[in-house]
Amino acid sequence: MTIQRYLLIVILSVVVLATFSAALQGFKASNNKLTDVFDQEMQSIAYTLKNSPMALSTEPVDTHSAFAFQIWQRGILLSRSVNAPESLISSEVNGFGYKSFLGNRWRYYSMIEDEIHVIVAQPVSQRIESIEEVLLQAVLPIVYVIPLIGVLIYLAIRKSLQPLRDLSAQVKQKHASDLSPIAVHANTSDLVPIETTINGLLTRLCAAFEREKTLASNAAHELRTPISVLKLNSHNIKVAFEAGDIQAHHLEELEKNTDRMAHVIEQVIALNRTTPENFQAKKEQVNLESLLQEVIANNYTLIEEQQQSISLNTEQIYLIADKFSLETLFDNLVKNAIKYSGITSEISISAQRFDESVVCVVEDSGCGMTDEQMEKAFQRFYRAKQHEQTGSGLGLSIVSHIVQLHQGQIALSHSVLGGLKVAITLPIKEKVAYGSN
Template structure:
């Protein structure tokens, strides 16, 4: 059953039951009130009769009245209505009572004054008819109004549920590949959260599909070359083996190409693992200086091999962020500095605490990057041709992605040391993080 039909049935049922409940209550109240009025009328009529001049007469007088009444004086019937019997209507000496005579049920009132007794009676059926007439006059407009109320309720419900119908229609018309946001015109307050949640879910699904496509594209794009190189290397080793002429450079070539493929795979996995969903779930308060110290320690062997020196200038700092992605960020920056600055160079890392941000600077004394390449190095798979070293072209793209996740900013410029200077500004706490806390 649809919501519209259910609401219509429930509201009409409630209105109908409430109307008949009110009618029943009105019937009871009207009956009691009219009985009081009729009793008071009988009392007034009896008082008028007992205070009227009554003369003894041998002539029998019969008068017509809506009441049945008798006037007795000294136990002698002096006057009665044409619908009253010749004998006493009731044996009750005074007050109200219910009696039956002449085949009808009556309401009877007896008033006594000295030797005079007045008995006034009214048919109970007449009272019931009066109550029913009053109730009918009161209930008929309500009964006639129920269909009109039903029609108004139908249009009101239809109007109120129109945004829901629009939302339902949009969802029904969506295809499997349509992840565009839904929008309901004239949104009600109740539908706004539903629309926002649906659009958020659709956006997350769209981003997830895009990441999946990029992962497939990245893997296909970047792994094609090292796989081809590995095939060639394997072929060369096979020929050398057949000629019994395997040399050291064959093994070194195989090792280097394997390392390159492993690095590419790690970068692709890292890039696709640092999603907004994972980031939001794993944020915590981190010690930034400690992370940088661990990164330097992990890469120290490479720097020592290349006779490079590294320095860290930082105080103890607390940052709200994702540890995994920040480790990837700084590891990529340090590896880039080690790889591209060359032998015997200097690498300097510093952290400066500002009012609302932390500024992290990584610079080296290498050859750097020319201005024409500075704006392009954040693109996926973009490689600077001026370096003899080759990479995957994903390192700085991953760095930019992680900085964006932390709602920060990254700039590339020429260092005073002569090489590349990377300046990263990270807020102490993001808006989303503050809300979650």
């Protein structure tokens, strides 16, 4: 059942039920009110008959009305109406009551004054007919209006649900490949959250598909080179083996290219883990100082091999973040600094809090990047050509993506040490949920 039909049935049912409930209450109220009116009328007739000159009459009086009366004096019937019996209707002194005679049910009023006993009666059926007539005149217009009310309700519901039908039609007409936003043109605030949520979902899906398409294409391209090199290494080792001249450089070259392929694969996996769709909202309070100390400790062997010096200047700073993602972020920055700054270089890491944000800076004394290279540094698989070191070109792309996930900012510039300076600004507390790429 559609919402429109359901609402129409429910509202019309309520209207009809309310109408008949009002009719029932009106019947009860009309019954009480008309009973009082008719009783007062019988009292007035009784007093009029009692005070009218009356002589003994053997012929009944035709009153041309439904009222019946009897006038008694000392047990003698002085007069009666044609619709009244010859016997005493009621011996009650004063008051109202009910009596059956002449095949009808009557309500009577009995009054005795100055030895004159007057009884006035009215058929109960006449009272009921009068009440029904009054109620019918009051309710009948409402009954006639109910179909009009139904039409107006139908039109109102149809117009109110038109934006919902438009939204439903747009969703139904979408193909699997159509991820364009939907638009509700009607001025209704109820559908704005739905429209916003659906469009946000479509935007994220479109971005995710584009990322996956780009990632798959680029990863295939990037893996093709190390695979070709590994094949070449394998061929060279085979030739050397057949010649009985396998040397250490053959194995070193094989190990180097194997490490390169492993690094590319690890970076692709890390980038996939930090997509908005897979980003775990398990935010926690992270001690940034302890995290940076842990990252430096994990990379200290590489630092010693390159005879480099590293310094950390910070204090205990706590922020709400995803610890795993932050570890990946700073690990990439430190590894890049170790790899590209060169032997005996200097690496500096600092973190400082400013109001509701923290600024983290990683810089080195290497050769750095040109302004043109900085502009392209966050593109996936981009590598600066002048560097002797080989990499996957995903490190800074992963760093930038994690910063976006945490609602932060990242900037590259020239360091006073002579190399590259990476400044990252992160909010201390989470602002809003990440909604787009």
